[in-house]
Amino acid sequence: MKKLTVFILSLFMMLMGGSQSVLANSRIDASAAIMADASTGQIIYKQNVDKALPVASITKLLTILVIEDEIQQKQLSWDTQVKITPEIAAISNDAAYSSIGLKSGQSYSVRTLINAALVKSADGATVALATATGDGTDEFNLKMMQKAKKIGMTKTNIVNSVGLDNGDMKSFKLADLPNNAANTMSARDVAILSQYFVTHYPELLQITAQKEVKFQIAKDQVKTEKNLNKMLPGEQYAVKGVTIDGLKTGTSDSAGACFASTGKYQGHRIITVILHSKGSNKDNRFKATQNLYKILKTEDHLQKIKVPSSVTTRKVANGVEKTMKLTPQHVTIWSPYDTKTNYTLGTQYKKKKLEAPIWKGERVGSLRITSDQLETLNGEPLTYSLYSANDVRRGNFWQRLLH
Structure with a gap:
């Protein structure tokens, strides 16, 4: 394990800091809500974020992460054909469910099924994916729970994919659980799940950004299904200045209307989560x-952090030069306009001693920002990478001796 050294600079620098929106309570008409920066994990707004609540089809984001793992492990590929059993067809053709009418005995590619799960929230397609490698409900649930734990989800319980x-799972129901057992996650967990989804598999946003998808259900049957996300550009609830390209709706009697979204605002990827929006209109989630974006636009702004030279200059051993310049990743935080905060800058290096050769653009450590008024999804400090600004070549014998 690489040794880490921590050098803390206590800087009592006054800036517009991050407390009011984060501490805001019940300003959003939902049982729980959260907004965070996908890159840093900084929480911009939170409301009842740690209570486990039913999430309905938001579950499918976690299901797709497990499928991505199976693809990476060569158990599946995007082109793998999955044959639809009568049991899966029974779910896929039930009008009471979110369905696209997959045909029993017909085979569909993993790519088609993922599109159906993410765009249409197709239940039968999701079961087909979960059983594609031969897993039963219990086995796939275990994979989902293991993935949830691995990425930092701590208030999650999975009943099905x-x-x-x-x-309602028909032949896929678990006999040892009551009929009303349902998947639950906290709003924080959904945000962590969404953050992992968009940062590790950004190509999936090309799927979630589609306004509609055509599905070849049978040789002579093509269905066009509209994306359930009504906040995509040009759609009814699109937000001016925000380019939303995902992510997932969820609806059930116990969960109400839920929505996890992601989009770009002022060059930053934002994550939002709404669990059980108030009222009977499902569009209230949008x-x-x-309203989350209204809070962000009217109460918060991007504050650039000035990084002192004591952080951007570092001694280097055995090099032609004695010191090297470090270039921090663009360092900004979301800060309310009306609050000042003290913060602490710290550096954490991959090695106790930097030693040549080091090449330009090489990551050598990280800059960490801590404050009682800044909170992240995982509870860790805000972290930004530090890179070498130039090449530092290894010196000859005499240069190394003199240094």
Whole structure:
């Protein structure tokens, strides 16, 4: 394990800091809500974020992460053909569910099924993915729980891959659980899940950004399904100045109307989560998301952090030069306009002693920002990478001796 050295610079620098929005309580019409920066994990707004609540089809984001793992492990590929069993077809053709009518005995590619799961929230397609490698409900649930734990989700419980209540899973229901058993996550967990989804598999946003998708259900049957996300550009609830390109809706009696979104605002990728929006109109989840962006636009701004030269200059051993310049990643935080905060800058290096040769652009450590008024999804300090600004070549014998 690489040794880490920590050098702390206590800088009592006054800036517009991050407390009011983070500490805001029940300003959004939902049981829980959160907004965070996907790159740093900084929480911009939170409301009841640590209570486990039903999440319905938001579950499918975690299902797709497990499928991505199976693809990386060569158990599946995007072109793998998955044959639809009568049991899967029964779910996929039930009008009470989110379905696209997959045909029993017909085979569909993993690519098609992922598109159906993410765009249409197709329940049968999701079950087909979960069983593609031969897993039963229990086995795939275990994979999902292991993935959730690995990425830092601590308030998550999985009953099935779809997000349906256990009793609605037909032949895939678990006999040892009550019919009303349902998948639950905290809003923080959904944000962590969404952050992992967009940072590790950004190519999936090309799927979630589609306004509609054509599905070849049978040789002579093509279905066009509209994306359930009504906040995509040009759609009814699109937000001016924000380019939303995902992520996932969820709806059930127990979960109400839920929505996890992601989009670009002022060059930053933002994550939002709404769990159980208030009222009977399912579109209230989109209105609640709009209100999160209204809070961000009217109360917060990007504050650039000035990094002192004591951080950007570092001694280097055995090099032609004695010191090297470090270039920090663009360092900004979201800060309310009306609050000042003290913060601490720290550096953490990959090695106790930097030693030549070191090449330009090489990551050598990280800059860490801590404050009682700044909070992240995982509870860790805000972290930004530090890179070498130039090449430092290894010196000859005499140069190394003199240094």
